[in-house]
Amino acid sequence: MKPFLEALVEGPVLFDGAMGSLLYERGVLHTRSYDELVLSQPELIRQVHLDYLAAGAQVIETDTFGANRIALARHGLADQMTQINKTAVRLAKEAAAGRAWIAAAVGPTGVRYAIATEAERRRARLALAEQIDTLVIAGVDVILLETFTSILELETAISVAKERGPKVPVIAQHVFDAAGKGDGGLAPSEVADRLVAAGADVIGGNCGIGPAELYGVGTAMIGRGKPVIVQPNAGLPASVEGRTLYVANPEHFGVFARRMLKSGIRAIGGCCGTTPEHIRTMLGAIRMMGGVRIDQMEAKSAPGAGGVPEIRTPQEAVVPLADRSRLGARIARGEFAVSVELTAPAGTDLAKTKAQVETLLASGIDVVNIADGPRASARMANIAVCARLAGETGVEPILHVCARDRNFLGLVAHLLGAAALGLRDLVIITGDPPKMGDYPFATPVYDVDSIGLLKIARGLNAGFDPAGKAIGAATSFVLATGAEPGAQDYDRELRRLEDKKAAGAELVMTQPVYDPRTLERFLDDTRTFGLPIMVGILPLASARNAEFLHNEVPGMSIPAEYRARMARVPQGIEARAEGIRIAQEALAAVRHRVAGTYIMPPFNRVESAIAVLEAAADRFQPARGASGAGSAGGVP
Numbered sequence: 001m002k003p004f005l006e007a008l009v010e011g012p013v014l015f016d017g018a019m020g021s022l023l024y025e026r027g028v029l030h031t032r033s034y035d036e037l038v039l040s041q042p043e044l045i046r047q048v049h050l051d052y053l054a055a056g057a058q059v060i061e062t063d064t065f066g067a068n069r070i071a072l073a074r075h076g077l078a079d080q081m082t083q084i085n086k087t088a089v090r091l092a093k094e095a096a097a098g099r100a101w102i103a104a105a106v107g108p109t110g111v112r113y114a115i116a117t118e119a120e121r122r123r124a125r126l127a128l129a130e131q132i133d134t135l136v137i138a139g140v141d142v143i144l145l146e147t148f149t150s151i152l153e154l155e156t157a158i159s160v161a162k163e164r165g166p167k168v169p170v171i172a173q174h175v176f177d178a179a180g181k182g183d184g185g186l187a188p189s190e191v192a193d194r195l196v197a198a199g200a201d202v203i204g205g206n207c208g209i210g211p212a213e214l215y216g217v218g219t220a221m222i223g224r225g226k227p228v229i230v231q232p233n234a235g236l237p238a239s240v241e242g243r244t245l246y247v248a249n250p251e252h253f254g255v256f257a258r259r260m261l262k263s264g265i266r267a268i269g270g271c272c273g274t275t276p277e278h279i280r281t282m283l284g285a286i287r288m289m290g291g292v293r294i295d296q297m298e299a300k301s302a303p304g305a306g307g308v309p310e311i312r313t314p315q316e317a318v319v320p321l322a323d324r325s326r327l328g329a330r331i332a333r334g335e336f337a338v339s340v341e342l343t344a345p346a347g348t349d350l351a352k353t354k355a356q357v358e359t360l361l362a363s364g365i366d367v368v369n370i371a372d373g374p375r376a377s378a379r380m381a382n383i384a385v386c387a388r389l390a391g392e393t394g395v396e397p398i399l400h401v402c403a404r405d406r407n408f409l410g411l412v413a414h415l416l417g418a419a420a421l422g423l424r425d426l427v428i429i430t431g432d433p434p435k436m437g438d439y440p441f442a443t444p445v446y447d448v449d450s451i452g453l454l455k456i457a458r459g460l461n462a463g464f465d466p467a468g469k470a471i472g473a474a475t476s477f478v479l480a481t482g483a484e485p486g487a488q489d490y491d492r493e494l495r496r497l498e499d500k501k502a503a504g505a506e507l508v509m510t511q512p513v514y515d516p517r518t519l520e521r522f523l524d525d526t527r528t529f530g531l532p533i534m535v536g537i538l539p540l541a542s543a544r545n546a547e548f549l550h551n552e553v554p555g556m557s558i559p560a561e562y563r564a565r566m567a568r569v570p571q572g573i574e575a576r577a578e579g580i581r582i583a584q585e586a587l588a589a590v591r592h593r594v595a596g597t598y599i600m601p602p603f604n605r606v607e608s609a610i611a612v613l614e615a616a617a618d619r620f621q622p623a624r625g626a627s628g629a630g631s632a633g634g635v636p
Contacts, residue, residue: 004059004101004142005169005201008227012261014286015059015103015231015269016052017279023048025275033075035067038088045088049095055276056283059269060100061144062088064135065107068127074110082134089138103144103171104135106157113150114183124153128160136165146173146231147207147271151183151194158198171229171267172200175208176217188220196225204229207271211256218265227266232256234273254281254444261289264489287446288403288430289492318461319476321506325424326396327367328478330596331507331532337596339398339534340609341369344379350388356606357393363610369427369509369598372400378439383414387421398480399423401453402431408447412465415457419475427480427509428453450481451496451503458504480507480534485522486515486557494525501529509598512538512549514558514582516589523593532595537587539612540579541602543567576608583612 007013020034026044028034038045045063052060067085069078077084092102111124132143143161148154154172161170172195174182182191188205195203203226205217211232218230234253257268268285270278322332330337340360345353357368368389370382386397399418406414418426430450448456456466463474481500487493497508508531513519519535526533540546540558543566550558562582569578587597599609 001098001101001141003169005227008202008266012265012286012289013058013267014056014279014282015229015267016049016055016057016061017270017274017276018234018272019048019061019063019065019105021272022275033066033072033077035064035072035084035088036075036077036080038063038084038091039080042087042091046091046095049092051276052279053095053100055280056286057269057279058100058286059103059142059267060092060096061103061105062092062135062140063105064088064131065105065146068106068109068131070109070111070124070127071107081130085131085134086138089135089140093139101141102139103142104132104140106131106135106143106145106161108148108150108153108157111153113153113156121156125156125160128157129164132161132164136168140168142169142171144171144173145200146171147175148173149175149183151186151191155194155198158195158200162199169201170199171202171204172198173204173206173229173231176205176214178209178213180213180217180220188217189224192221192224192226192228200226202227202229202267204231204265204267206231207233209233211253211260215256215260215263218260219263222264228264229267229269230260230265231269231271232274233271234275234278250275250277250281253278254284257282257285258288261285262488264492284444284446287449289449319474321478324476324478327398327425331478334595336591337367337534338365338613339367339369339596339598340365340606341371341598341600342604342606343371343374343377344382344385346377346379348380350380350385353385353604354389354393356604357389357395359606360610361393361395363613365610365613366394367396367398367425369398370400372402372429372431373405374432383418383421383423386418386423390422396425397423398425398427400427400429401457402429403446403448403450403453404431404444406447407445408466411448411453412456412460415460415475415477416471419460419477424476425478425480426457427482428457428505429482451499454479454481454500454503454505461504478506479504480509481505482511483508483522483526483533484511485513486511486518497526497529497531501531505531507531507595508533510534510536512536512556512600513590514556514562514586516586518557519590520593523590534596534598535587535590535594536600537583537597537612538600539576539583539602539608540566542571542575542579543569545579545602576605580608580611587612 023034024030049060064085067081069081072078072081089102096102109124109127111120113121143165145154145157145161148157151174154174158170158172174191176182180188192203203221205214209232214230214232218228221228260268268282321328327337342353342356360368370385372382373379382400386399389395389397401414428450457477457479459466460471460475461477463470465471483497484493510533513535546558546563546566549556550563565578565582566575569575599612601609
């Protein structure tokens with residue numbers, strides 16, 4: 001297994017959830033010492049660990065939150081401190097069996113630090129030192145200081161942990177209130193600075209509040225010099241028939257897990273009230289964001305980023321880019337490429353989409369993108385749309401393929417089916433989670449992310465499936481991938497793009513960009529990657545549309561000047577015309593530095609796309625003579 005901090009740099013990590021509240025739900029009275037259960041009911045504790053592992057947890061916390069001598073004394077168990085901590089580590093290790101890191105859970109002593117005497121503080125420090133000594137000697141991978149309400153005690157605990165286990169990473173988590181404030185009204189950034197100064201390797205917050213509140217806390221702690229972790233409660237507690245329950249459902253956690261990771265938080269998990277089901281919904285977000293998989297953690301069998309084994313294949317087996325498709329040929333020749341993105345129909349009638357394609361063909365555009373369930377919507381399968389459009393109109397379609405809806409076997413079959421249908425151009429993406437769409441109960445798969453999916457397609461292009469078996473004739477896909485020039489975690493976006501290139505990406509198609517400075521920075525920082533870039537352009541439809549994209553869509557930033565311009569024009573035709581002018585300006589500002597563009601007209605308004613491209617006709621030469629199936633010659 002990789003060292004924990006090294007893995008955390010490479011990708012986000014998923015912790016387990018609650019221990020105490022879960023044991024309570026499984027029938028253990030709250031008057032018991034939950035830490036002592038490792039001695040009296042070891043199978044119960046082992047099963048909790050196994051349940052979290054089965055849900056996808058990559059870090060298992062020992063059942064030692066209250067196993068310091070002071071806390072145990074309240075149950076008459078002070079003399080069993082060493083045995084309890086050693087046994088708890090053994091149980092966690094046996095359950096994990098090398099599939100997860102073991103984090104030593106260390107909670108506060110119960111000493112009221114703010115008003116404690118020096119003697120009481122020394123006693124608390126000694127109790128923490130005894131417990132941490134025992135846990136380190138037992139062989140934990142990480143020391144997890146959690147649920148500390150006193151910043152002074154937490155700073156003391158960090159100091160003790162660094163002394164007693166200097167080679168073991170220390171995670172420090174503070175408790176924040178519903179207003180996002182820490183001990184004494186400290187802001188998250190202030191808490192972060194103090195934890196870093198005290199020597200913590202990872203900083204964050206847990207307990208007390210739910211995912212929405214801790215999201216704000218965690219994001220405010222980013223950029224203070226250390227990775228950030230958040231482990232929220234399952235909402236705020238409620239009393240139901242005499243029991244204390246937490247009512248934030250697992251789906252809620254899945255949504256916020258993705259938001260947290262997209263913002264740059266590096267580790268997530270659950271606290272009071274969370275269950276294996278909460279952790280299972282968070283696993284999809286970890287997979288989306290390129291996090292390490294449990295089955296990747298042993299070095300001998302690690303498939304690498306993306307969850308797909310590395311396949312060594314002869315390079316000469318790959319069809320040259322220029323021979324794969326018209327788009328591939330245009331990119332290979334260094335010509336400006338143009339495509340328009342269309343959304344598949346919600347039903348089975350393709351007549352309207354065909355008419356839109358015919359309009360585009362008549363304007364000289366012979367490449368269209370067909371999205372794969374964008375925004376997690378249920379639409380006609382885009383592979384069927386692409387195949388029919390290619391055969392009935394002669395357009396060259398770009399098939400979006402996302403990892404959300406198909407498991408590993410289904411993705412391989414899907415790609416082989418696309419090749420058999422004559423589809424050659426692919427955009428490989430991870431895909432929006434179902435919670436964004438009309439069917440939030442749908443189950444996301446994410447067996448692989450976009451990096452893993454690129455590896456599969458690259459292997460097929462070389463004539464081999466992911467198991468290394470020859471497939472006969474190699475496929476000849478042009479492999480495009482996505483990127484967000486305005487990503488909130490910009491450094492991660494660049495690292496991911498490097499991984500995507502290594503996995504087989506040959507072309508980048510960006511999210512819509514309005515601010516030339518944002519794209520210029522992205523182009524400067526990716527120049528050494530050697531990947532041609534097609535810039536995404538989305539004509540604004542209204543002032544409301546502009547504000548929504550700017551404020552609600554991660555990675556989208558629309559300059560205040562453009563939003564003000566949209567606000568000054570009436571809704572309807574005038575607003576759309578202004579949106580087209582802004583799109584033209586955005587394209588003109590960067591066209592000399594990109595390999596092409598693809599336009600995403602709102603509501604499939606192809607006239608808007610054509611207007612953008614006509615205004616910039618002198619800046620590129622889209623393919624001509626593709627006005628019908630006969631002249632286009634079908635899909636190469």
